[in-house]
Amino acid sequence: MDQDELISALDAARFDKAATADLVRRLAEPGAAAVPGLLAVLHTVERHVFFALRDALRLIGPPAFDAALAARERAEDVPGRWELDHVLRAFDERCLDRYTAALGHPMEDVRRQALGGLENLGPAAAPAVLAVIPFLADRDRYVRHTATRTVRAIGPAAVPALGAVRRDGPGRLRRHALTALAVIGGEAALDERDVRAWERLVRIKVTEPDGVVHGDLPDHCWLAVPGETYEELFPAMGLHDRRPCTITMGLSAMGDDTATVTGEDGARRTAHRVFVTPELDGWRLVYADSLFHEEAWDHHDLVSRISARCGQAQFFYQDDHSDSMIWTLARGGEVHRGYWRYGEPEWTGEPMAWETPLTEGSPHDSGGPDHDEDPGASREWAVENAARALSLLPGDAGEETRVRGHGWLAVTRPGIGHGPFTGALRI
Secondary structure: OHHHHHHHHHOOOOOOOOHHHHHHHHHOOHHHHHHHOOOOOOOHOOHHHHHHHHHHHHHHOOHHHHHHHHHHHOOOOOOOOOHHHHHHHHHHHHHHHHHHHHHHOHHHHHHHHHHHHHHHHHHHHHHHHHHHHHHHHHHHHHHHHHHHHHHHHHHHHHHHHHHHHHHHHOOOHHHHHHHHHHHHHHHHHHHHHHHHHHHHHHHHHOOOOOOOOOOOOOOOEEEEEHHHHHHHHHHHOOOEEEEEEEEHHHHHHHHEEEEEOOOOOOEEEEEEEEEEEEOOOOOEEEOOOHHHHHHHHHHHHHHHHHHHHOOOEEEEEEEEOOOOOEEEEOOOOOOEEEEEOOOOOOOOOOOOOOEEEEOOHHHHOOOOOOOOOOOOEEEEOOHHHHHHHHHHHHHOOOOOOOOOEEEEEOOOOOOOOOOOOOOOOOO
């Protein structure tokens, strides 16, 4: 069978893994000679056939990488970009040197695919880690995220090289190596000297004005407590080992806010990291993404407990994907008012002064749910309306926001410190 016949046979073998694997092997047998024909049809075949052709190119190795890279350089505005990007990320360790070289390619998309390819190689990409780590500080957020995933995929295999850079240089890579070590193993991966250097830098940063740039603070899930009573939040939530942090540090910690730890009894338990912001217009906001998502469906107990210590507590949650929406106000240990779409009941308490009861207008004019039969319903069901009326909508924080103090990072289990949490904390 020639190449065209083998490609046609792939469609018929869609649900036969053994037959597909045999056809992939036969397509790769001619080596470099097979590459032009395979690349030419990538964007013309069904998706399952494409992935088989990608596997054939992977088997061919370096000659296929070189041809795919050349084709990608020509394919900026033509069909086939998506397919070539997938192919470029698919090669094995035989192309390690090519991936490393591609990190310096003038095309940003090619650099991204090289990072993705090294991520797929995992620990086998350890020799390339020093070429990867500068991307941890790239100006593009997506590139930084991909580089972080790549470093994490390489894992402990990169630690010796990173430690050598921390000790011996070159100086231009020392900061990136520190970030990479934190990504791989968190604080536990740092030696005593690096921990001291990090703590010293944090102490300097938290004494500087911590401006809030509009849109920096997430508005999908958070708590709010009064600034004057926020200290009671820590015992109310059972938080330990709190450390000063900047807003940037606190938000970056939410990217790796869960760790599994072993207790004295040998049992494995989950610990969470919690970020408390500086005081913003008189309020402290609390972020704990994983923890709050777990407690969203039982949040009345959480806000009641906190409000008993802090005077009041507010919980806000909205999920664009599921259309879920929650806002709750608790005072003195009891839930006072709230709305919970899909909850039973949806409304808690009576409308407050800032709300417009639905009885004063048509529910269909509000853009929200129809609650004709609920005497506690109001037109102010949206999280953003409630947050602005009760305290602060995070997305509104900006240059005019009054900022006092600094933020805190704390953990939900005693005696574990921050070492079990991986991920680099940006400051």
